Amino acid sequence: xxxxxxSIIGIWVTLLSPVLAQEPIPxxxxxxxxxxxxxxxxxxWEGIKIAHKMLPHVLGRPVELKVADTRSDxxxxxxxxxxxxxxxxxxxxxxxxxSGNTIAGSFPAERRGIPMVAPTPTSxxxxxxxxxxxGTCSTDWDQTRVAAETARRHFSASSAAIVYxxxxxxxxxxxxxxxxxxxxxxxxxxxQAGFKMGDRDFTAQINRIRKAKPxxxxxxxxxxxxxxxxRQAREAxxxxxxxxxxxxxxxxxxxxxxxxxxxxxxxxHFREGIINTPFGEKFAAVFISETxxxxxxxxxxxxxxxxxxxxAIRRAGSCDPxxxxxxxxxxxxxxxxxxxxxxxxxxxxxRPILVNQVKDGKFVRCGTxxxxxxxxxxxxGAAAVASP
Numbered sequence: 001x002x003x004x005x006x007s008i009i010g011i012w013v014t015l016l017s018p019v020l021a022q023e024p025i026p027x028x029x030x031x032x033x034x035x036x037x038x039x040x041x042x043x044x045w046e047g048i049k050i051a052h053k054m055l056p057h058v059l060g061r062p063v064e065l066k067v068a069d070t071r072s073d074x075x076x077x078x079x080x081x082x083x084x085x086x087x088x089x090x091x092x093x094x095x096x097x098x099s100g101n102t103i104a105g106s107f108p109a110e111r112r113g114i115p116m117v118a119p120t121p122t123s124x125x126x127x128x129x130x131x132x133x134x135g136t137c138s139t140d141w142d143q144t145r146v147a148a149e150t151a152r153r154h155f156s157a158s159s160a161a162i163v164y165x166x167x168x169x170x171x172x173x174x175x176x177x178x179x180x181x182x183x184x185x186x187x188x189x190x191x192q193a194g195f196k197m198g199d200r201d202f203t204a205q206i207n208r209i210r211k212a213k214p215x216x217x218x219x220x221x222x223x224x225x226x227x228x229x230x231r232q233a234r235e236a237x238x239x240x241x242x243x244x245x246x247x248x249x250x251x252x253x254x255x256x257x258x259x260x261x262x263x264x265x266x267x268x269h270f271r272e273g274i275i276n277t278p279f280g281e282k283f284a285a286v287f288i289s290e291t292x293x294x295x296x297x298x299x300x301x302x303x304x305x306x307x308x309x310x311x312a313i314r315r316a317g318s319c320d321p322x323x324x325x326x327x328x329x330x331x332x333x334x335x336x337x338x339x340x341x342x343x344x345x346x347x348x349x350x351r352p353i354l355v356n357q358v359k360d361g362k363f364v365r366c367g368t369x370x371x372x373x374x375x376x377x378x379x380x381g382a383a384a385v386a387s388p
Contacts, residue, residue, distance in 0.1 A: 024064035025319045027309060028084030030095035030105060035072025036197050037222065039252050040097050040298055044119050047295075047302030047337075048094060050287050055306070058313045070096055074104040081105035085112050091319040092117070092309045094302075099123035099170035106133045115324045117308055119301040120246070123173040127347030132321075134328050134347045136305050136336075137246070140170070140177040143267045146353045147218060147243050148181035150265065154366075155241050157215035159188045163205055163229060165221045166194040174220035174245055182218075190214050197222065202229045206236050213240075220245035226264075227257035234260045241265070249297040254361050261358050265366055268356045270297040270338040272363060277335035279307065284337070295337065296363075304336035 029048060032041035045067070056063055066088040068080035077096050084090045085108050092115040096102045099121040109116040109132050118126060121135045122143060151157040160182055165171035179189050190212040193205035206229075209217060217233075217240050219226055226248045233242075244266035253261055272294050275284050283303055287295050309324070311334055316323035331343040342350045355366040 022061060024062045025058065025313065026064050026066050026088055026090045027306075028066045028068070028081070028088060028090035028093040028095070030068045030070050030077060030080040030084060030093065032072035032097055032101070033067075033069040035070075036224065037072040037097050039223070039250055040120070040247075041070075041072070043250065043296065043298035044097060044302035044305075046291070047287075047299030048306045050283065050290060050299070051303035051306040051337075053290075054283065054286060055310050058310050059318070063310070066090055070101055070105075072098075072101075074101050077101035078104040078107060081116070082108040085109065085114050090114065091313070091321060092324055094119070094305050094309065096121075098168055099126045099173070100168060102126045102133070102135075103169065106130055109133060112321075113325075114321050115309070115312070115328055117305050117328070119298075119305045121170065121348075122246070123169040124346065124348070125169070125173075130347060132325055134308075134343060134349075136301055136308060136341060136349050136351075137269050138351050138353060139346070139348045140173040143245060143353055144174055144177035144220075145181050146355065147178055147220075147245070147267050148185055148187070150267075150355055150366075151182065151216045151218065151243055152185050152187060154265070155216050157187065157241075159190050159212075159214045160216045160218055161190050161209045161212055161214040161240075162192040163202075163209070163217060163219040163221065164192065164194055165197050165225060167196040168222070170247070171220050171222075175218070178218050178220065195225070197225065199225065200228060202232050203236075205229070206233050206238055209233075209240070210236065210238050216240060217242045219243070220247070222247045223250040223253040224256060227253045227255075227261060230264065231257050231260040243267075246297070249356065249363055251296065254358060262360075264358045266356055268297060268354045268363075269351050270300045271354050271356055271365060272296065275300075275337060277337070277339065279335050280337040280339075297338070300337040304338055304341060307336055308334060308341065 070077040070080050097120050102118040102121045115132050117134045122140050124139050127133050127135050162175050164175040246268045248266050284295050312324045312327035315327040334341045356363050357366045
């Protein structure tokens with residue numbers, strides 16, 4: 001029988017320990033880097049990479065990012081998440097952008113018990129009832145309460161029309177939640193006009209809205225469709241105020257919409273110029289140095305998603321998925337780029353809800369009329385606040 005002395009084994013362990021200590025911790029990233037949502041996915045990825053550059057290690061080990069393109073497609077999202085888990089053996093996953101794609105990717109994560117944190121899902125089913133899926137933004141219920149209050153108080157609107165994307169869960173959910181809030185406050189929804197992502201002609205929806213003559217239009221859709229809808233609406237003489245959701249806060253909105261989107265009001269999680277946490281200030285400095293551009297919402301939320309996972313691994317003391325999940329659940333007042341972040345019981349995050357607008361081609365604080373500050377949501381989840 002071969003015998004190995006304990007002293008020799010001890011030497012081997014000593015020599016191998018530094019190598020083992022430096023074994024990378026793989027974190028998966030699945031985002032729409034091509035397709036209809038490519039701009040959003042690429043911007044979030046940009047924020048993740050800068051945050052990774054600032055925090056490349058945790059628990060004394062390097063963090064290795066494994067990225068997969070979902071091509072803005074639900075099936076591809078599910079495949080990407082599955083490959084990251086089964087092939088890359090990731091400890092946690094970041095993704096996706098759209099709620100429907102997040103839900104698609106959540107199935108392999110739930111089955112294998114791998115924590116997943118999505119930067120921008122708003123639909124409650126993306127996280128509710130799921131043990132391992134989390135989000136870094138507020139849900140439909142919080143955002144649409146602020147949107148409805150803005151319509152009622154800001155524009156004194158008693159009637160509204162809704163334009164929504166039937167192919168996107170987050171848009172469908174936001175539409176339903178806004179309808180609920182608006183009607184509860186005494187308003188009337190005159191009509192709901194749907195379309196599908198990729199549509200470029202909104203003549204039919206615009207004609208229906210013109211006939212209905214609503215006081216305000218609620219359009220919880222993505223930046224491309226929102227810009228084209230508004231441009232065509234204004235060209236057709238439809239001048240009703242439009243309120244959108246956080247998904248429009250992308251430079252492409254202004255590039256595509258031009259002067260037509262001036263004055264657009266939208267609920268948001270981030271506003272340039274109010275980064276006020278130590279990490280956020282450092283991130284902004286590094287981002288500007290690297291890109292020559294100021295931080296926008298997508299980059300901020302991407303960075304916060306990465307930071308959330310790194311913080312959870314640090315507090316868990318290991319890259320064990322169950323431990324990371326427990327740490328994510330207990331996250332409270334984590335200082336991120338877009339402000340402090342606290343995780344709610346349903347897996348979504350509590351964040352203040354801002355009201356922004358497009359002014360002179362920039363996303364700024366809403367400054368028209370009386371700003372509905374300090375609104376707090378009742379009932380579901382944590383309070384949402386509309387900050388002036």
